[in-house]
Amino acid sequence: xxxxxxxxxxxxxxxxxxxxxxxxxxxxxxxxxxxxxxxxxxxxxxxxxxxxxxxxxxxxxxxxxxxxxxxxxxxxxxxxxxxxxxxxxxxxxxxxxxxxxxxxxxxxxxxxxxxxxxxxxxxxxxxxxxxxxxxxxxxxxxxxxxxxxxxxxxxxxxxxxxxxxxxxxxxxxxxxxxxxxxxxxxxxxxxxxxxxxxxxxxxxxxxxxxxxxxxxxxxxxxxxxxxxxxxxxxxxxxxxxxxxxxxxxxxxxxxxxxxxxxxxxxxxxxxxxxxxxxxxxxxxx
Amino acid sequence: xxxxxxxxxxxxxxxxxxxxxxxxxxxxxxxxxxxxxxxxxxxxxxxxxxxxxxxxxxxxxxxxxxxxxxxxxxxxxxxxxxxxxxxxxxxxxxxxxxxxxxxxxxxxxxxxxxxxxxxxxxxxxxxxxxxxxxxxxxxxxxxxxxxxxxxxxxxxxxxxxxxxxxxxxxxxxxxxxxxxxxxxxxxxxxxxxxxxxxxxxxxxxxxxxxxxxxxxxxxxxxxxxxxxxxxxxxxxxxxxxxxxxxxxxxxxxxxxxxxxxxxxxxxxxxxxxxxxxxxxxxxxxxxxxxx
Numbered sequence: 001x002x003x004x005x006x007x008x009x010x011x012x013x014x015x016x017x018x019x020x021x022x023x024x025x026x027x028x029x030x031x032x033x034x035x036x037x038x039x040x041x042x043x044x045x046x047x048x049x050x051x052x053x054x055x056x057x058x059x060x061x062x063x064x065x066x067x068x069x070x071x072x073x074x075x076x077x078x079x080x081x082x083x084x085x086x087x088x089x090x091x092x093x094x095x096x097x098x099x100x101x102x103x104x105x106x107x108x109x110x111x112x113x114x115x116x117x118x119x120x121x122x123x124x125x126x127x128x129x130x131x132x133x134x135x136x137x138x139x140x141x142x143x144x145x146x147x148x149x150x151x152x153x154x155x156x157x158x159x160x161x162x163x164x165x166x167x168x169x170x171x172x173x174x175x176x177x178x179x180x181x182x183x184x185x186x187x188x189x190x191x192x193x194x195x196x197x198x199x200x201x202x203x204x205x206x207x208x209x210x211x212x213x214x215x216x217x218x219x220x221x222x223x224x225x226x227x228x229x230x231x232x233x234x235x236x237x238x239x240x241x242x243x244x245x246x247x248x249x250x251x252x253x254x255x256x257x258x259x260x261x262x263x264x265x266x267x268x269x270x271x272x273x274x275x276x277x278x279x280x281x282x283x284x285x
Numbered sequence: 286x287x288x289x290x291x292x293x294x295x296x297x298x299x300x301x302x303x304x305x306x307x308x309x310x311x312x313x314x315x316x317x318x319x320x321x322x323x324x325x326x327x328x329x330x331x332x333x334x335x336x337x338x339x340x341x342x343x344x345x346x347x348x349x350x351x352x353x354x355x356x357x358x359x360x361x362x363x364x365x366x367x368x369x370x371x372x373x374x375x376x377x378x379x380x381x382x383x384x385x386x387x388x389x390x391x392x393x394x395x396x397x398x399x400x401x402x403x404x405x406x407x408x409x410x411x412x413x414x415x416x417x418x419x420x421x422x423x424x425x426x427x428x429x430x431x432x433x434x435x436x437x438x439x440x441x442x443x444x445x446x447x448x449x450x451x452x453x454x455x456x457x458x459x460x461x462x463x464x465x466x467x468x469x470x471x472x473x474x475x476x477x478x479x480x481x482x483x484x485x486x487x488x489x490x491x492x493x494x495x496x497x498x499x500x501x502x503x504x505x506x507x508x509x510x511x512x513x514x515x516x517x518x519x520x521x522x523x524x525x526x527x528x529x530x531x532x533x534x535x536x537x538x539x540x541x542x543x544x545x546x547x548x549x550x551x552x553x554x555x556x557x558x559x560x561x562x563x564x565x566x567x568x569x570x571x572x573x574x575x576x
Contacts, residue, residue: 019390030423113558115507122311224416245418
């Protein structure tokens with residue numbers, strides 16, 4: 001390679017360097033640090049010592065780890081499924097032509113426009129015993145309940161996540177619907193296809209690529225959602241909403257102040273996220 | 286066809302009503318509670334004697350907000366002023382840094398080709414979708430080492446982990462949509478490559494820049510993860526931490542003022558989002574639909 005092209009290459013790199021430095025400092029270095037810490041024992045006031053895989057051995061023997069994995073699955077999968085259904089229904093609805101559609105499209109993104117911590121505050125009011133949730137139950141002739149009790153906490157925080165997150169699906173699906181050429185529907189009509197036929201053989205297949213990307217992103221973010229359980233239940237009552245992010249947080253900052261163990265926790269679940277990221281990003285191109 | 290019309294109309298009305306109810310039932314409660322006097326906060330209907338007192342109270346300390354706990358006077362809900370200022374400062378600093386760093390990086394990714402570019406693009410995309418909770422522990426340690434623990438600068442820096450990958454990825458898309466010939470023409474007229482980017486491409490992508498800036502602002506404004514682990518004293522708390530003190534043992538303390546605080550904290554991002562509503566859809570899913 002001649003000297004000129006080497007210089008040109010360096011010039012190109014200089015543009016991206018600031019971004020790489022910052023991302024290195026806030027992402028790569030901490031990530032590598034997590035790996036390193038997960039193999040250490042770090043008592044306060046003494047230098048860290050290498051203890052091999054003992055942290056991991058401790059985690060994999062701990063029933064709480066499997067419990068938190070189960071909680072994460074029980075939290076994320078229903079949430080993503082319900083969000084997808086609501087998002088699809090609203091996208092189909094707001095893809096119709098009618099008066100007032102523009103305003104409704106604006107209103108539909110309000111839940112997503114509010115930061116998640118504000119959404120949690122909204123639902124503190126909904127789930128208070130004197131709040132709107134029990135008002136609606138009474139209206140339907142049902143008994144009021146304690147929404148964040150052991151029995152109902154998980155469905156309740158799933159509802160919070162669903163309420164905040166469905167417009168992401170709606171936006172994705174609406175863009176997907178708008179990208180479907182209308183000629184397809186017209187020619188299907190000429191062939192005598194019913195509305196259901198058109199939905200099944202045109203809309204759904206053509207929406208599939210968007211569907212997988214949106215679901216992948218949402219599944220990842222829902223599994224990694226720290227805010228909702230933290231602000232609604234703190235992982236309780238009796239660990240019934242102890243998802244992985246909350247478990248990591250509690251080990252590191254509340255219970256043991258055990259950074260290495262918490263790091264091992266994060267490293268142990270990292271493969272799940274890496275696989276999900278790989279599958280999703282491959283589609284994003 | 287004639288028979289179908291009224292049914293369709295009824296369907297549209299019912300669906301609209303359902304959607305409005307679904308979106309507004311939690312919002313309504315906070316709206317009306319923020320204007321309710323103390324004795325009416327748990328009433329279902331609109332307050333009969335609406336008042337702005339809650340808003341006045343969260344901006345000024347008054348005796349009533351102090352409670353005595355084992356001999357010491359504790360303020361159960363201090364004013365919103367400090368957390369609001371902190372949140373604003375962090376968000377503005379994060380947006381500024383993000384826009385400078387990301388627009389240059391995105392220009393690079395959209396215009397140049399060189400060895401290793403694919404790896405850089407993948408890294409940015411990977412960072413964009415990466416769940417931040419995994420960084421909670423190590424970022425705390427790194428910030429302690431840098432002496433930036435419990436400081437707003439440290440928090441700003443941590444927020445760049447959200448904003449820079451996202452902004453770079455989105456701006457790259459915008460820049461790709463702007464014809465390269467315009468820059469080339471400017472270069473023929475004597476601009477350097479960087480000048481042609483600053484004078485031609487940047488002004489042309491103004492809507493994209495504004496959209497990305499607003500998204501970054503909202504990301505920083507709404508951050509709970511890093512604020513929870515990095516901030517430790519009341520002077521440094523941001524809104525999400527501040528608002529957490531309204532819940533004690535699962536019970537809401539002072540619903541009126543909580544609602545007023547939530548309204549102010551929620552109105553800013555909601556307003557910004559609605560302002561760029563036309564670009565939101567485009568921005569969020571442009572990449573997704575292309576694939």
